[in-house]
Amino acid sequence: MTTDLGMPTTAPDGVGFLRGTESFPVAAHRALADTQLRRNLGHATRTIRGKRARVVAEVPDWEELRRAGEAIKADTMARLPELLEQLEEAVTARGGVVHWARDASEANAVVASLVRGTGADEVVKVKSIATQEIGLNEALAEQGIAATETDLAELIVQLSDDRPSHFLVPAIHRNRSEIRDIFLRALPGVDPDLTDEPRRLAMAARAHLRRKFLSARVGISGANFAAADTGTISVVESEGNGRMCLTLPDTLITVMGVEKVVPRWSDMEVFLQLLPRSSTAERMNPYTSTWSGVTPGDGPQAFHLVLLDNGRSNVLASPEGRAALHCIRCSACLNVCPVYERAGGHAYGSVYPGPIGAVLSPQLTGISGPDDPNASLPYASSLCGACFDACPVRIDIPNLLVQQRAASIASHRTPTAQDVAMRTVAAAMVSPARFRAAERVLGLGRFAGRSGRIRFLPYPGSQWTSARDLPAPPAETFRQWWKRTRGSQS
Amino acid sequence: MNAREEVLARLRAARDAGAPRDGVPPTPRDYRRTGTLAPGSAEVVDRLAETLTDYKATVHRVADEDEVSAAVAGVLEDAGVTTFVAPPGLPARWLGEVTARVRPDEPPLSVARLDEVDAVVTGAAVAIADTGTFVLDASAPDQGRRAISLVPDHHVCVVRAADVVSSVPEALARLDPSRPLTFVSGPSATSDIELDRVEGVHGPRRLDVVLVGPM
Known part of the structure; x- marks a missing residue:
């Protein structure tokens, strides 16, 4: 990959977590063999789907809100650089300091240097997918700075040296007894008689984190929204760990992907209705904090906002693909996806799993060729369309998946078996005569087993049948049938 | 090029390269900007009581401000509260019958002191009946800086009917984003x-x- 100065650029390799080490089918096969994982995921996604449906049904203007959310995001993308400059001006005017980061390494270096500048060697963190994307905790650890995740699920993930698998519930792949075992093993000073009752587990985390909150000097957060006109940042959360990190430390550092800006504070009237109902399936999440710069006598007296590109300019440069930047990370598309429900978040490799991750990750990183694990992500879907219906900002994910499949094919430098198969089909379909001949020669029916399904085809058809079967074609083709039954009339 | 200039240059190039052919349509604002129940009405207060209760807040209804102090006193006594913090501008009449010891946040209490008090009593800037939410404005004298309603383990919030609206858009229209705001919907969860x-x-x-307010 070459980088042209000032031109849209993909996220660099070697830092952060936007790409796994193996393709989706390989990772998914392993996940599917884990019956505990499937049971945990099935239970959790079924629960939240039901709750979401009930609270969405309460809102008579849900569709109007979705259309407004979609349009606000499209408008944002059309003037993203102007809005960011406006945001910078508003945040600076209110005593904040704005930093810009081309990529993950630069953002990590900015944050590490800011933390070192305070003299602190410990930070408390609000859940932030952007900081996971850039591998901030690992980068801080290299500089001798310990980052403590304070969201309960993030803490579970951190204590078990695991990776998040869901936007809202990063430890969705763990059940209560696994979580108890993790706490007993890794939580300092934990009661050895801890049960697996969720309330007891939450209280153990509270006891562990409270000391850290009350003495923390530096907090690090992401941002759900940032209003360009007023410089107001919003963090939407449930446990109060966000309020602790945003309020008690002397210094607050917020890392935000550039796409999180919205034009106006008043646009929050749309997103504060769409996000909670789509995400936690509540009418409103327990806590939303908003702040603009620094407020004398209240909260952190030093505020830094780090604006992150890391591949987002590459996504924005695609007229269709940029809709992936509209995502507000609610996770509704994960919860309704039949593929996510079975394979889980880890199979996607990236910190952005599920349907939206399958279209966002490959655009952020670019696709280096057919062996790039992210090249397999757009195929992690049956294109059933449930993700579009659930998306609160109407991202047409099925359409983006198809486009990303095309981009993935275009990245092939040498033809794969699928390319050969597709070219053969294309050659056969250019004229009616060729198609007729191909139909006769092919006689696929001979591969059908007793079930009437084709389970094995020779290469290149094996590329299809290695993953799924297909119904045997009828003995007679449509053209033959037409000729026999109606042919005399034409 | 420094990082700022380069990120902006990339985004400008991307904005143009990815511009939709037909431009961006204006944002449709045909969602409900006002709620179904009138602000401050008995109906909107009833609905707020329901939605607050749904998310495990305990609601105490009183008819007017003269009755607030007895209600607050009852809540604090029930919970065995001996000390509580109050923002500097909390109306004194809300605490007339309270026997627990008040620690005014003036001068500001340290985090360690806040951790020692049993409760906090505040007002609210606005409340949303549709969602069971009240909003704290940290610059309002009866609500106080953010830490005082966060560190104590028990929050008692007094909400006036006049500040109750039906919908999220109505609430945002009443709020000043230059002040730190906290939207609270039930206890932490x-x-x-x-x-x-x-x-x-x-x-x-x-x-x-x-x-x-009206019952």
């Missing part, structure tokens, strides 16, 4: 373990709302 909701994590584990 988590669903991180099997999506099973547990109330009471890091924020106040107990939330009482005294609703003042």
